[in-house]
Amino acid sequence: MHTVWVQRQEELLRDCIVFPGVFESIVDRLCDFAAPYQHCLETEAAQRNVQLYLAGLLSDLNRKNAEKIAALVDVERLVIQEFIGTAPWDHCPLVRVLVGQVVDQLGEPDGVIAFDPSSFPKRGRHSVGVKRQWCSHRGKVDNCQVGVFMGYVSRHDHALLDFRLSLPEAWVWDEQRREECHVPPEVRYHTRHEQCLEMLDAWGEQVPHGWVTGDDELGRHTQFRQALRKRGERYVLGVPCNTIIRDLEAPLPAYHGRGRRPKAPWYSVSAWRHAVAPDRWTQVTVRDGEKGPVEIELVTRRVQTRLERKRTGPHEWLVVTRRPLTAEGALAGQSSPDARDQDAHYGYRYYLTPTGVAKDDLEEPSLMELARVITAGTCIEASFQRGKSEVGMDEYQVRTWEGWHHHMALTLIAVWFLIRETHRGQQVTPALTLPQVRYGLSVLLLETFLTLGVSSICRHVQRQLRRNELARFYHYRTRKCLPPRKLRRDIQ
Numbered sequence: 001m002h003t004v005w006v007q008r009q010e011e012l013l014r015d016c017i018v019f020p021g022v023f024e025s026i027v028d029r030l031c032d033f034a035a036p037y038q039h040c041l042e043t044e045a046a047q048r049n050v051q052l053y054l055a056g057l058l059s060d061l062n063r064k065n066a067e068k069i070a071a072l073v074d075v076e077r078l079v080i081q082e083f084i085g086t087a088p089w090d091h092c093p094l095v096r097v098l099v100g101q102v103v104d105q106l107g108e109p110d111g112v113i114a115f116d117p118s119s120f121p122k123r124g125r126h127s128v129g130v131k132r133q134w135c136s137h138r139g140k141v142d143n144c145q146v147g148v149f150m151g152y153v154s155r156h157d158h159a160l161l162d163f164r165l166s167l168p169e170a171w172v173w174d175e176q177r178r179e180e181c182h183v184p185p186e187v188r189y190h191t192r193h194e195q196c197l198e199m200l201d202a203w204g205e206q207v208p209h210g211w212v213t214g215d216d217e218l219g220r221h222t223q224f225r226q227a228l229r230k231r232g233e234r235y236v237l238g239v240p241c242n243t244i245i246r247d248l249e250a251p252l253p254a255y256h257g258r259g260r261r262p263k264a265p266w267y268s269v270s271a272w273r274h275a276v277a278p279d280r281w282t283q284v285t286v287r288d289g290e291k292g293p294v295e296i297e298l299v300t301r302r303v304q305t306r307l308e309r310k311r312t313g314p315h316e317w318l319v320v321t322r323r324p325l326t327a328e329g330a331l332a333g334q335s336s337p338d339a340r341d342q343d344a345h346y347g348y349r350y351y352l353t354p355t356g357v358a359k360d361d362l363e364e365p366s367l368m369e370l371a372r373v374i375t376a377g378t379c380i381e382a383s384f385q386r387g388k389s390e391v392g393m394d395e396y397q398v399r400t401w402e403g404w405h406h407h408m409a410l411t412l413i414a415v416w417f418l419i420r421e422t423h424r425g426q427q428v429t430p431a432l433t434l435p436q437v438r439y440g441l442s443v444l445l446l447e448t449f450l451t452l453g454v455s456s457i458c459r460h461v462q463r464q465l466r467r468n469e470l471a472r473f474y475h476y477r478t479r480k481c482l483p484p485r486k487l488r489r490d491i492q
Helices: 002-015 026-038 044-057 066-073 077-085 092-106 175-180 192-203 222-230 269-274 325-334 367-390 401-426 434-449 454-478
Strands: 112-121 131-135 140-153 158-165 211-214 235-239 244-247 266-268 282-289 292-306 312-324 346-354
Touching (some): 026 092, 026 401, 044 066, 044 077, 044 401, 066 077, 077 401, 092 158, 092 401, 112 192, 112 367, 140 192, 140 367, 140 401, 158 192, 158 367, 158 401, 192 222, 222 312, 222 346, 244 269, 269 312, 269 346, 282 367, 292 367, 312 325, 312 367, 346 367, 367 434, 401 434
Parallel strands (some): 211 235
Antiparallel strands (some): 112 140, 140 158, 244 266, 244 292, 282 292, 292 312, 312 346
8 A cells, every 4th residue: 555655646746847838938828818809909009908917917916906017017007097997998898709718618518607796895985886795705794896707617627707796776876976986877786696697698508508506695586596497597506594495205294184284394494404314414526626535415305495475486406515614614704694504513505406497397416416516616716716816806906887897807818818828738747736827927927027127127116206296296186285396305
């Protein structure tokens, strides 16, 4: 046995050898990659700025906002800020190109479309769509923006495809804030599950998939589940631990010969879980992870849910999963409080999947298939982590409607470039990871844009001085007084 471990360790170490070809011409490939997206824009300046902004997002800047990116690529700050914040270019054609590329490389018939909101903490009340609401990033109610994202998960990899800014209902009637943030007049309030259906209708036929999944924020809405069934979509959606169900496989209460025959009683899913026998749980290994096999325990049951006003809903399968608390703790702050349930040893999650869609009955899915779809939601969380840690998805400093959508579109495109380069590098170095590809590219971009010298240093310092002096001037002007000229101190 010891010999086998030594051989496997030597094989793994051989996989860690990085050949020069992995990073050779990667900057040139970034230029070729950006070309289809540049063709979606009308002006030559916008086409040039797309490539510069992507390079800034993929660089090693500590804050990937417009000002920092402009300093890196040696462009005036206002040029990049206007391109991202207020320029009237449409991001939708770029998303269309992105979806087509992802489908060509990752698409498979039983892929999973995953919907998930992500929050972006903000200070103040002037950024578009900001409000005190549930902030999954911090695990509490806080001042933040929320975007609803559509992701795609296959056996090859996962990527984010499309997004919508969740505009709070209070913003619909606040004309002053809408005007300040350039919210288009035709934009009205839409719930998050309506935004998910809008993205599904836009891309459902183009993106091959067999499942739709989402967390309890979407699954708790019976109208959303009904809309998916009408569209013929098979889903696995999280539901809160207080969801009311009726066990259709439980023995019926005794009939005493008078009145209607009794039906199975109603329970919350957490109360039903307490009655599950220990031997009913089945352990399934989903895949091999970095820290060992990813395992999950499941139990399923045919149930009927209760709708609003005590109406009974359709038959569905209830899926309950459990994991040790050490594995469940990583996701605890990302879900809403009523989605979590636990005892002394395990954390539990609850899901519903249909028994029929569009008047067609479905066979009960295997536990392995259910586990694969459920873990697809974790993959989307990993996609958010990629965007926020590698390309600065949450580091924008824009307040306008256009600025938020422009930045999000370009960050999704930047992550997709890293995914493609990671797959390319893994053909010769299987152990290569996406953060390592981004690190290697960032070093090469520094060599491309930073030509160190006295003149270059003076330009960067001059740019900072001009920025500080303009800020000082505007602060004085708001107080209606003339700023004094800065003079050097007399040397004693």
